[in-house]
Amino acid sequence: MDQWWINGRASRHVDVSDRGFTYADGLFETVAIRAGTPRFLDLHLDRLLTGCGRLSIAAPTRARLAADLKATVRDIPHGVLKVFVTRGPGPRGYALPDSPTTTVAWGTGESRAQPSLPIEIRWCETMTSANPATAGLKSLGRLEQVLARAEWQQPEIAEGLMLSTEGQLVGGTASNVFLVTGDRLLTPVVHRAGIAGVMRRVVVEAAMGAGIPFLETQLSPADVRNATEVFVTNALTGIRPVRQLGAQNWGTGPITRHLCGLLFAAGVGECAGQS
Amino acid sequence: MDQWWINGRASRHVDVSDRGFTYADGLFETVAIRAGTPRFLDLHLDRLLTGCGRLSIAAPTRARLAADLKATVRDIPHGVLKVFVTRGPGPRGYALPDSPTTTVAWGTGESRAQPSLPIEIRWCETMTSANPATAGLKSLGRLEQVLARAEWQQPEIAEGLMLSTEGQLVGGTASNVFLVTGDRLLTPVVHRAGIAGVMRRVVVEAAMGAGIPFLETQLSPADVRNATEVFVTNALTGIRPVRQLGAQNWGTGPITRHLCGLLFAAGVGECAGQS
Numbered sequence: 001m002d003q004w005w006i007n008g009r010a011s012r013h014v015d016v017s018d019r020g021f022t023y024a025d026g027l028f029e030t031v032a033i034r035a036g037t038p039r040f041l042d043l044h045l046d047r048l049l050t051g052c053g054r055l056s057i058a059a060p061t062r063a064r065l066a067a068d069l070k071a072t073v074r075d076i077p078h079g080v081l082k083v084f085v086t087r088g089p090g091p092r093g094y095a096l097p098d099s100p101t102t103t104v105a106w107g108t109g110e111s112r113a114q115p116s117l118p119i120e121i122r123w124c125e126t127m128t129s130a131n132p133a134t135a136g137l138k139s140l141g142r143l144e145q146v147l148a149r150a151e152w153q154q155p156e157i158a159e160g161l162m163l164s165t166e167g168q169l170v171g172g173t174a175s176n177v178f179l180v181t182g183d184r185l186l187t188p189v190v191h192r193a194g195i196a197g198v199m200r201r202v203v204v205e206a207a208m209g210a211g212i213p214f215l216e217t218q219l220s221p222a223d224v225r226n227a228t229e230v231f232v233t234n235a236l237t238g239i240r241p242v243r244q245l246g247a248q249n250w251g252t253g254p255i256t257r258h259l260c261g262l263l264f265a266a267g268v269g270e271c272a273g274q275s
Numbered sequence: 276m277d278q279w280w281i282n283g284r285a286s287r288h289v290d291v292s293d294r295g296f297t298y299a300d301g302l303f304e305t306v307a308i309r310a311g312t313p314r315f316l317d318l319h320l321d322r323l324l325t326g327c328g329r330l331s332i333a334a335p336t337r338a339r340l341a342a343d344l345k346a347t348v349r350d351i352p353h354g355v356l357k358v359f360v361t362r363g364p365g366p367r368g369y370a371l372p373d374s375p376t377t378t379v380a381w382g383t384g385e386s387r388a389q390p391s392l393p394i395e396i397r398w399c400e401t402m403t404s405a406n407p408a409t410a411g412l413k414s415l416g417r418l419e420q421v422l423a424r425a426e427w428q429q430p431e432i433a434e435g436l437m438l439s440t441e442g443q444l445v446g447g448t449a450s451n452v453f454l455v456t457g458d459r460l461l462t463p464v465v466h467r468a469g470i471a472g473v474m475r476r477v478v479v480e481a482a483m484g485a486g487i488p489f490l491e492t493q494l495s496p497a498d499v500r501n502a503t504e505v506f507v508t509n510a511l512t513g514i515r516p517v518r519q520l521g522a523q524n525w526g527t528g529p530i531t532r533h534l535c536g537l538l539f540a541a542g543v544g545e546c547a548g549q550s
Contacts, residue, residue: 001292001366001367004291004292006291011291012290012291012292013288013289013290013291014288014289014290014291014293014296015287015288015289016279016281016286016287016288016289016359016380016382017276017279017287017382018289018296019421020296021289021293021295021296021359021415022303022357022359022415022417023415023416023417023418023420023421024299024415024416024417024418025417025418025421028297030367055418055422056425080367082297082367084291084296084297087421091276092276092305092355092357092384093424093449094417094420094421094423094424094448094449095424095425096421096424096425105291107291107292109367126408127406127407127408128406129404129405129406129409129440130404130405130440131402131403131404131419131440132402132440133401133402133419133422134404134418134419134422139418140296140297140298140299140416140418141298141299141415141416141417141418142297142298142299142300142369142416143298143299143300143330143409143414143415143416144406144408144409145298145369146294146298146300146362146369146371147330147408147409148369149368149369149370149371150331150370150371165404165405165406165407165440173369174368174369
């Protein structure tokens, strides 16, 4: 990231007593910048402000935040916007501060446009916690994902799949996962573990709009083995078809190609070439 | 907290790209300052550096950190020292930075000495995640404890007990819990959930030294109901006997009093008056 703003001012300094730092008491969003615009900003703000509600963090004003973020990325042709909202500085102890002042921080970085090609993935041994209190949220506590991502260094492995401590398929370290089985699109529920990804939502809405049979459900490692198509999604890369997982190989199947085409039409340029 | 040091310099500024802030990729310690000394510093450093090992964070030099912390608190008669170790600043993404530079931060605050009197506690609805990858660690991701502590505002309730998502007793939001059943001292294992508290370790070592039968095991809410003595521990308050939980009442029983006496003798002054 190249530039940062904290509570509207150009700065890189977070107060050491900020509960985002001391307790991971906050949320974040990772937004693709495309042609000077924060892509799917409304969906990101939906999730961010819903998350504030679930955590009882005083949410920033949506219209004001949206305007600020749009202004920030106006001159960036292609890149990444990260947005943080925390409960703000506070005294020691888990109890909520009497008068918390929400911290809103964001940063931008430029990146190079590249199509999302089929990837090789692996299984991670590190599991994701299952907890309905925080499931679905993109909260700041991501140590499990850090440990999972640290399991491999090979550059040819693009992502690792994680199971929950309850043995269910959750998704990639930094992505949601979709399977196709018997012409039906499947993705793990995020009621007990995982993150309700914005690109996941875009894919689900595209699938439902196109009449592709879709089910959000509990899935297991066996479901991955039995799938005829596998792909992962995140806000920065759209759909990435999975071509290899261990000894198993997949082509980019018809439903994946169909969805890539729909996403490309919806502005997800990195899905070019898959449809 | 009154004063802060970041990487050895007086400062309150954490870089916004610090992985402690962005991913809760770090650890902390809360240390009691008594008579110008960080109490049980060796035990805190044991846990902190063991945690660094588990997370593959380059640990600060123990002797140097100990000397710095001792010098910092020299003139504080009674208070709190918080120590943070994070993987340091890094680029976007969960992958470990190529050359991470550990952040070491600490802060001090003065407080008033007070004896730890018997307390009233409650049950929390928010559960603690079970995950062997992070169990026992005092990692920065404490959102579950924040949500649990936010369940009550009544000042007469001093602590809340949490269960794991697997239904086991874990401890208080900011404490470990001990039960006495049939003259045996029990405390939850911390292999799947919970924190391996420093005062927990002090109590366990005192109990074993005194020949009090002790077992670290899986415990349930029913075990709490059936206990003849209940107390909670943390680094700042030593042993706090539990006198009330819902409709149930306990006196301060003989094993709790015995342990309070042993802890008082070991320098835990707040256990005065319980033995």
